[in-house]
Amino acid sequence: MRPYVLINSAMSADGKISSFLRRQVRISGSEDLLRVERLRAESDAVMVGLGTVIADDPTLRVKSEALRSWRLERGVPENPLRIVADSRARTPPEARVLGPGCIVAVSRYAPEDRLKELSERCEIAICGEDRVDLRELLEMLYRRGVRRLMVEGGGTLNWSLIEQGLVDEICVFVGPMVIGGQDAPTLVDGRGFPENFQRLELESAERIDDGLLLKWRVVRSA
Numbered sequence: 001m002r003p004y005v006l007i008n009s010a011m012s013a014d015g016k017i018s019s020f021l022r023r024q025v026r027i028s029g030s031e032d033l034l035r036v037e038r039l040r041a042e043s044d045a046v047m048v049g050l051g052t053v054i055a056d057d058p059t060l061r062v063k064s065e066a067l068r069s070w071r072l073e074r075g076v077p078e079n080p081l082r083i084v085a086d087s088r089a090r091t092p093p094e095a096r097v098l099g100p101g102c103i104v105a106v107s108r109y110a111p112e113d114r115l116k117e118l119s120e121r122c123e124i125a126i127c128g129e130d131r132v133d134l135r136e137l138l139e140m141l142y143r144r145g146v147r148r149l150m151v152e153g154g155g156t157l158n159w160s161l162i163e164q165g166l167v168d169e170i171c172v173f174v175g176p177m178v179i180g181g182q183d184a185p186t187l188v189d190g191r192g193f194p195e196n197f198q199r200l201e202l203e204s205a206e207r208i209d210d211g212l213l214l215k216w217r218v219v220r221s222a
């Protein structure tokens with residue numbers, strides 16, 4: 001058993017989630033950021049890959065005091081669990097995502113000294129031989145009570161999850177800009193499907209913040 005998995009992302013009109021500099025680009029408008037904040041608050045855990053930690057240094061916490069109180073009233077911690085997929089335990093010790101409530105998922109390939117240092121700042125979960133085994137990780141999270149997992153990118157992690165059939169829903173805010181660049185990260189990177197592309201079913205399309213919020217359901221092949 002695994003949690004319900006929702007990818008949330010913001011991309012430019014040309015499908016980029018950042019520029020070729022791979023630094024955080026503000027694509028969402030204020031209304032979309034509020035929506036993302038609510039999605040975080042409604043999730044049991046929020047996950048990113050190491051690439052996003054290095055590029056964006058996200059907190060992955062719920063910033064709104066009202067939403068944190070809303071969670072507490074429901075008997076859950078102020079913030080969802082924060083998960084980083086990081087096969088070789090390269091998360092910088094000063095990364096803002098670390099601290100109580102953070103799990104760094106590593107592979108058995110992760111060096112002992114890095115694990116020792118990181119384990120002072122977060123919980124470590126070992127899943128997979130040379131790369132984080134995402135299915136194993138999701139099953140472990142389910143056993144720990146995670147029923148709804150929000151994935152906040154980037155394109156490499158999104159690809160692995162989609163390729164392995166581990167995603168249920170994709171929410172994308174398409175912002176009013178062109179970023180361009182053949183090396184700029186896109187919503188889904190990785191190797192890509194040569195054929196038999198992952199099919200999606202459009203659930204809704206809504207105009208917000210001078211952009212478009214698209215919600216897609218991932219179609220399971222029979």
Ligand SMILES: NC(=O)C1=CN([C@@H]2O[C@H](COP(=O)(O)OP(=O)(O)OC[C@H]3O[C@@H](n4cnc5c(N)ncnc54)[C@H](OP(=O)(O)O)[C@@H]3O)[C@@H](O)[C@H]2O)C=CC1
Nearest residue numbers: 010018022049050051052055087132153154155156157160
């Ligand atoms: N606009 C938006 O909504 C968002 C934009 N971004 C942007 O995306 C860019 C970062 O993208 P990207 O580098 O792809 O980052 P990811 O967050 O996808 O992290 C990728 C890394 O995760 C690690 N990882 C561990 N296990 C796996 C696995 N099974 N499958 C895939 N990856 C795994 C890998 O490192 P290792 O092999 O060492 O484990 C991999 O290099 C930045 O520019 C950031 O600003 C990011 C999030 C949202």
Ligand SMILES: Nc1nc(O)c(N)c(N[C@@H]2O[C@H](COP(=O)(O)O)[C@@H](O)[C@H]2O)n1
Nearest residue numbers: 010025026027028056058059060061152
């Ligand atoms: N929804 C959304 N819109 C954008 O324009 C973005 N650049 C991102 N990036 C994601 O948001 C995370 C920031 O997290 P914190 O607010 O610092 O906790 C970042 O890591 C990306 O996942 N998202």
